[in-house]
Structures are given as C-alpha cells and as structure tokens.
Amino acid sequence: MTEVGHRLARMTRQVQAEARVPALSVALHRADRPLWTLTVGDTGNDTPLGPPTRFRIGSVTKTLTAVLVLQARDEGLLDLDDPIGAHLDLPAHRELTVRRLLSHTAGLQREPYGDVWDTLRAPGVDQLLGELDRAERVLPPGRRYHYSNLGFALLGQAVARLRGGSWGEVLADRVLNPLGLTATAPVPGPEAATGFLVDTYSDHAHAEPATDFGGVGPAAQLWSTAPDMARWAAFLADPAAVDPAGAVLRPGTLDEMRWPLTVTDETLWSGGFGLGLILVPRPDPETGAPQRVMHVGHDGAMPGFLAAVYGRRGGPGTPGAMGAAVLASSGTASAILELPHLLLDAAVADDPAEIVAWTPGEPAPERYREMLGRWWGEGYEYVFSWHDGVLQARGAGAPVSRPPSVFTPLPDQPDVLRTVSGREAGELLRLTRDERGAVVRMHWATYRFTRTQETFDGFDFRAIDQAG
Known part of the structure; x- marks a missing residue:
C-alpha cells in the first residue's frame, strides 16, 4: 500500500472505530490510478466482508432515477417543464412539473400517504399513484427546497411508463448495464451485509428488518457495492471519461444536472440541489475560503444502512473521473457522510494528478x-x-x-x-x-x-x- 493509501486507510478505520460501524466499505475511483478499496468490520451474517459486499444505498438511488429522466428528455420523450400529469394518470398534483420534482422545489410532501416508516409497508405502484389525492402539497411550487421521496417515486414511475417496463428493468437496460455497474440492483443478492442499529449507550448492535420500497423504489430501493458506486460518482463528475461514447448521457446534460437550482439552507449556502444531485462546494483546506471545487452526488439512508457517494470536479490536482463511495451497515453513524469528502480532499492533496505538458496547436482561423x-x-x-x-x-x-x-x-x-x-x-x-x-x-x-x-x-x- 502506498503512503497515500495508508493515510486513506487510517482515516477510514478511524471513522469505523469512532462511529462504531459494524461493516464499512470504501472505494476511490480516479482515471490515473488503480481503484482503491478498503473494507473494515463484519457483514453480520455468514458471508465474508469485501469489495463485492452489497449495501443499501438509499437515496443515492435518486441520482440514477434522475439520469433516467434526463435521458428521456434528451430523446424527446418528455420536457422538464411538462406537468407530471402529462405522463402519469394521477388523481391530484398533476400540475407539478418534472423540473420542480427533480430539484425538490415542487412542494410535495416528503413521503407517500400513510405511516410508511412506522409500518415499513410501502405502497405498490398502483396504490402509490391512486392515493396521490391523499398526499399534501405542503408548500407552493418554487417557494423553497423541500425534500420529497414521493416526488422521485413519481418521476421513476413516469419514465417506466414511457419506456414500457418496470423501473428496475428500465434502469438496468438504460444505465446499469451500459456503465458496467453489474453489482447494483433493487435486490440485495447473496453477498449483502446485514443492516444494524447500534445502541447509543452500549456496544450492542441489533439487526434492522428488511424492507422493500415497492412503488417508491425509484427514490431509495437500490443495493450496491463501493466499487460500483465510486465508478458512478466518477461518471456524475466526469461523464466524458467514464462514458466516452455518451451511451448513457451526454456530458452537456450532466453539466445541466449539476447546475444549482436551490440551496438547502437559506443562510448557510454550504450545499445545494441541481437536477437530482446534491452539490457540495469545498472550502480551501488551509484558509477555509471558497474555491472552485465541487463535490457532486448524494447521501442515502435506509433502516440499518447509510451511504455517501460523491464525485469531484475542479481545482488544481484533481484527476479525471474521480469519485468516492462510502457504504456502511449502520443507520446512525452519521460521521460516514463526511468521509467521502475527506477522502477526495486528501487524495488530491497528497497525490495530485500529474501536470500535463503544454504542446503547440493549430493557429486561429x-x-x-x-x-x-x-x-x-x-x-x-x-x-x-x-x-x-x-x-x-x-x-x-x-x-x-x-x-x-x-x-x-x-x-x-x-x-x-x-x-x-x-x-x-x-x-x-x-x-x-x-x-x-x-x-x-x-x-x-x-x-x-x-x-x-x-x-x-x-x-x-x-x-x-x-x-x-
């Protein structure tokens, strides 16, 4: 392991120990170095922990659903300013636009009707759509940021209808397979870690129940591995390097998705939302002043699991296709949400990309x-x-x-x-x-x-x- 690898490993192990995470899987992807991975802990079941271990990634799922929506837009199947009712037969809220739903500014309530997180029974697609008149629009559209799993469920189901398949089928065909994300799926598979809630006042970890998000799947259903998600983060930051043929999405469309449409806090502009993507500007590590470095991706949480998946754009020393993924089998170890940002910062500081020599070019016309x-x-x-x-x-x-x-x-x-x-x-x-x-x-x-x-x-x- 290189000196940089040792530092990244120590940072990871420190978070696992201090945040008391049963299983932690981390990967760092960059175009100019081999994939770096590390796992710490135990799956909590009979399968060994390693890079192939699957974890729930929760709302990181939204970034993949958002790419499906922009694909459909690029192909002329929808417009971002279409009302969602133009693509789904809905009893209410038909006027909310695709763009507002993507940026969490539609004002729709956070969850589908009912106490989903109490019963752990999510509605199927037909029930989700049929009961939309029982869900509230809690704010006027465009008033402010208001996070909504329900909004992303509608977006995913709309794309599924447009493509003539289930959301999971369309995702595999249009995104996962073309990018080689073979370990990412709506189901855990045989190599999945068990998710836990770790007792605050003791060292006991209790397994959380398994859940299927049904019709709300486009918002939070996926399972994946750290290597797959580090590659996905690299794609969000630098699609031309990861997908040079543009088989999944044009680089210009990712530029559009990364443009901030709202901030998540009215006074502390430390994070924002584009079209389905969280945007995190990184301060200068020495002065704390703003710099032209942006981390783009998403966090995720499901019972027993947390995930943070971000790619890095801009700044001196940042290599192409740089992304980090941190997946954890604890539902409360919030320290892991900052870890991908720290790993990306440290990797660039300690091992910056090589400086490419300038070469003469053709004269101006x-x-x-x-x-x-x-x-x-x-x-x-x-x-x-x-x-x-x-x-x-x-x-x-x-x-x-x-x-x-x-x-x-x-x-x-x-x-x-x-x-x-x-x-x-x-x-x-x-x-x-x-x-x-x-x-x-x-x-x-x-x-x-x-x-x-x-x-x-x-x-x-x-x-x-x-x-x-």
Whole structure:
C-alpha cells in the first residue's frame, strides 16, 4: 500500500472505530490510478466482508432515477417543464412539473400517504399513484427546497411508463448495464451485509428488518457495492471519461444536472440541489475560503444502512473521473457522510494528478485571428483568445481557475457566434467589420465591445491623449 493509501486507510478505520460501524466499505475511483478499496468490520451474517459486499444505498438511488429522466428528455420523450400529469394518470398534483420534482422545489410532501416508516409497508405502484389525492402539497411550487421521496417515486414511475417496463428493468437496460455497474440492483443478492442499529449507550448492535420500497423504489430501493458506486460518482463528475461514447448521457446534460437550482439552507449556502444531485462546494483546506471545487452526488439512508457517494470536479490536482463511495451497515453513524469528502480532499492533496505538458496547436482561423486580444465592454477589459480549437473570452483580471466563455459560430453565419459556456452562456456575440473586413466593434449580449475604453455614449478616453 502506498503512503497515500495508508493515510486513506487510517482515516477510514478511524471513522469505523469512532462511529462504531459494524461493516464499512470504501472505494476511490480516479482515471490515473488503480481503484482503491478498503473494507473494515463484519457483514453480520455468514458471508465474508469485501469489495463485492452489497449495501443499501438509499437515496443515492435518486441520482440514477434522475439520469433516467434526463435521458428521456434528451430523446424527446418528455420536457422538464411538462406537468407530471402529462405522463402519469394521477388523481391530484398533476400540475407539478418534472423540473420542480427533480430539484425538490415542487412542494410535495416528503413521503407517500400513510405511516410508511412506522409500518415499513410501502405502497405498490398502483396504490402509490391512486392515493396521490391523499398526499399534501405542503408548500407552493418554487417557494423553497423541500425534500420529497414521493416526488422521485413519481418521476421513476413516469419514465417506466414511457419506456414500457418496470423501473428496475428500465434502469438496468438504460444505465446499469451500459456503465458496467453489474453489482447494483433493487435486490440485495447473496453477498449483502446485514443492516444494524447500534445502541447509543452500549456496544450492542441489533439487526434492522428488511424492507422493500415497492412503488417508491425509484427514490431509495437500490443495493450496491463501493466499487460500483465510486465508478458512478466518477461518471456524475466526469461523464466524458467514464462514458466516452455518451451511451448513457451526454456530458452537456450532466453539466445541466449539476447546475444549482436551490440551496438547502437559506443562510448557510454550504450545499445545494441541481437536477437530482446534491452539490457540495469545498472550502480551501488551509484558509477555509471558497474555491472552485465541487463535490457532486448524494447521501442515502435506509433502516440499518447509510451511504455517501460523491464525485469531484475542479481545482488544481484533481484527476479525471474521480469519485468516492462510502457504504456502511449502520443507520446512525452519521460521521460516514463526511468521509467521502475527506477522502477526495486528501487524495488530491497528497497525490495530485500529474501536470500535463503544454504542446503547440493549430493557429486561429484567419477570419478570427486579427480580433484576438484585448477589448473593452461596460468599462471593463476582456481578453479574447483561441485555445483548444475554439474562441474564448475572460475578464483581463480573472483568475486562471475561472472557466472562460466559449463561443461557436452559428451555421452559415461565421460573424455571429453563440456563447456555449461560461459568462453569458446562451447569448450571441456579433462581429462588425469595416470595408476592409477588419473587426472594429463587437456586441456581446447586446453590449458594445471596442478596442479602447469608452463610455456608454461612445466617449473614447484615448482621444484625450491624442488631442493633447
């Protein structure tokens, strides 16, 4: 084991011991290193504990259901602003949109009708849908974040209806099999750990009852292994590396899913939700200041089990396809929920990705070559450049870590470009040329850009020097 591996192992063992977890399975996935795994403890049954051991992953299931929904959107089967009633025959709440349900801003009550966590009897699909008129909309849509298992159950059942199969069948066909997640399934299988509640005031651990979430399965039903979930986390963070052919989802769609739509706390903006994904910005380990590093994934809890599955994006030293999974056979060891974040931080700090050498590339196309350099807009200076085969722009004083705006020309209109990412994404950049064909002015999101600093009514400060 490497020195880094020893540190990760010690961190894991410390959490297992201090949080008193009967069985803990951890995996770290990254494109530039072999898969790292560690298991500590005992399954609580006759099967040995190891990387193939399955644990319940609870609400991590939601991330897979969310990918199914976005797949259907990309294929034109639904729109995110469709009311859920357009895809399911429902007696109530038909007006709640797919987007609101994905981001937990629909205002729907947390659980299906009835005391599910008291009886441990979840409704089947027909009962779930048929009794929706007995469930409350506890907040107006869009008011604020309000977590809802019921909302994700509806989303999963809608996709199942659109695809003509059960949710589990559709998930296996559309996500699990293409990504090689062969140990992930709605059932425990023969190598599953037993879930426990550990007594707060003694060392006794009592097995929790087995549960099947039935029609609510798309919210929390799955079982999996740490290696499978570390790969899944890597996919959520870097789909182009894990799924280069885009067989499951286009990288641009994952970008959309990772965009924050709501925060989970109105005053402490330490976490947010995108489309089915939890977003956790990571502070600088030395100063505590914000940095451009985001962990994306989800936590999960079911009777006797906790799980935390996150991929890492951004920041110096972060390798491609980096993800961590921590699966535990304790329903109350909340310390394990922070462990994947600590493991990802430590792995990058102690073993950063290699620095890739710069190599020369092709020159900018002649049409754009003379427009490169410094321009002024709204009183601020920007630098337009050609890198990696595309036109880019960034503020003259922007830190290197901030992604630039990237442009692509419209078909048959090379002097009109669309901003495809970064600042002003979606807006147009229009080039104005003089009679010689030189670019003398640009308009980006309708704001005028000139080679010298000008006021909004066209006063050029350079003219003062020329007049003097």
